[in-house]
Amino acid sequence: MGEAVLRKVGVEVHGIRMPVIRRGDDLVKMAAEHLVEAAASGYAPFTIRDRDVVGVTESLVARAQGNIVTLEEIAADVRDKIPEGDAAVAFPILSRNRFMSLLDGIVRGIRGKVHLFLSFPSDEVGNQLIDPAEYLKRSSGMPECFGTAEYDARFGRYRHPFTGVDYVELYKDLAPGRIEIHFTNNPLRILDVTSRVVMANIHNRVLYAGLLRERGASVWTLDQICTEPRSNGGGYNPEFGLLGSNYSQEGTVKLFPRDAGPFARSLQQEILRLTGRRVEVLVYGDGAFKDPVCGIWELADPVVSPGYTDGLKGTPSEIKFKMIADNAQGDAEEAVRSAIRSKPAASGRESGLAEEKNALGTTPRRYTDLLGSLCDLVSGSGDRGTPVIHISGYFDSYIDG
Template identity: 45%
Template sequence: MRCVGTVVRGIRTPIIKENDDLATIVVDSLMNAKEAEGFEFNDKDIVAITEAVVGISEGNYVTVDDVAEDLTKKFPSKDIGVVNPILSRNRFSIILKGIARAMDKITLLSSFPADEVGNGILDEDTLEKSEYNLGSVISEVEYAETFGSWIHPFTGINMVDFYRELIESEDCEVEFVFSNDVKTILDYTKDVLTCDIHTRFKTTKLLESLGANVYGLHQVLTEPIDGSGCNPDYGLLGSNKATEEKLKLFPKTGDTLVREVQKRLIEKTGKQIEVMVYGDGAFKDPVGKIWELADPVVSPAHTDGLIGYPNEIKLKYVSDNKFADLKGDELKEAIKEEIRCKDENLTGQMITEGTTPRVLTDLIGSLCDLTSGSGDKGTPVIFIQGYFDNLADD
């Protein structure tokens, strides 16, 4: 009888640099791990590769000057509104530097009390005691008087101060406005760069309908600037700080990579192994209140076997209801038979209540992100076995 279900391994690889043959590195690292750890490959195993090394290997970088040049073309007035940027030094500071380098003035509209993914911009207890509410429009002066001393407990900085200093260092004027209604920006300018991630299409469509000249970050650097990198699907969304003058973009060759890795693994192992590229996991930290998904999607590329949703019954529900009078081996065998006979599509049935109705790649990507971490583990490849197994698989 099997005593272990899903197994997740972080696979160490060489340090990956621009122009490296990533498919070869991934496959060779898996084969080396197999020999060292003594595992075997099975059908429906999963290999996941972090988007960071995909972007690095394909050399998908842009500079601050590239960002500035693209925005100068889009906003010749040099006076724009920047709406709902993420409050992140890693994710947005270099983008903001490029915006400021291209413009004479920025009106930066931020949501409050936090950005789209939960990064705080003011103290919520102070907000509750103040004259302001979530429907208020708060000026820069009002923010400074009421909330300006707030320091984020994780980063130890005030992001308003940080962004102001960064913008002014590029000889650009800045005015901050705090509002949860994006239409507020139209009181200041009709030229708008929207920076939200998961509501980007709704925001740009709304502002366009009100007469704005609007672009989203997903529409910046969709084509190369003088040989630079680009991302035709996501533009600057999903980018990360590489240096003080350079951004690594979200990968654009993931589809080719996952199919090449799958092909080579089938040739070497004879098993149908699924492959995906993953970025941020789609989960929320319960303490910091930060939603991890700052990338536009969890998985920008994956093989066909990872399309879809889980189709699982809730063991607790079956045990407590249908088989409430059974115990021990008899209960286990009854549940196994229930699993074997389950419908191919359980959507909407009570027997699934309490399971997680999220797409497979979001669930698997979250598992991978938590395994690889964001620091110094050195395991940009994750190998998962038994994810699609259930209690009935002996």
């Protein structure tokens, strides 16, 4: 008998090329078939195994659903919620793709004046409104809330270093004479001008809206707008509303996909039918990482993954590999293998403390956040044409053959 072949590869990731998806396409069938075809291709064949992971980008699912709303539909929904008077739109991110169209629709729906509140020196994901050096030099004695005159006098206008856009001017010029811009980091200052608020931030929306509602304000967060269809076949999202939306074409935005969990389970079953392998599936959007160069946090979606199969629930339980090796008394190789083998058997107070020490420094991120970020980095949003991602070996350890 020949020697056993030792495994030399850990995690493998493959971007699966797909055709352009259109509304009404059977994406479950198409994604499964293209995955199987890619695995058998002559260019770079691979094996589909149990517990592999397949990711499908949220935009592909939403496009197949035709989950699109018009700006007039957004305006009508806002008008129903705020039938009269002035209102605030608070703490949006600075983005043409992510927010400009939403602001247009929201402003159309507000009958009175629009008070746009911007956080500073940057929005919640790191897009800057003020030059960092100028902010440090000139922020002393600054009022808690101020307008564009104070902003201009103290800091001067600032263009985003990557887009070259002056977002203060861009947002104000959307509806000249109707939009008044305020700068503050305290959501309670909104109550100085109005008690009707569209809370447009993403990750702190529940906290900020709760603070305002405690003081009697009427507050709607973006996930409460466009939760039901306003026309036959019109887009909507009952869970996320406008959160996670993107510019689609003139006058429309694409929403986060509906029923992402059922989609993931259906794709899991279709791959099982075609291959006999039970993989895990997730729908992914923005990855949860911060760009080290521009300082912008990538996650402009409400979650990394809006839907996934049950096997992706939870967080990894892993040892700190290098710490075990560095502190081994004797054979470092055996110390690492022993620590990995002992994980499932750990129980009780003493074993629990040992396991906690061995895991020191391993951040308890969720599987869906880790895998969704990996998928997003591999697929990108450019011209690769690989909106389906196959990941093999992610749940394996160093001692698995």
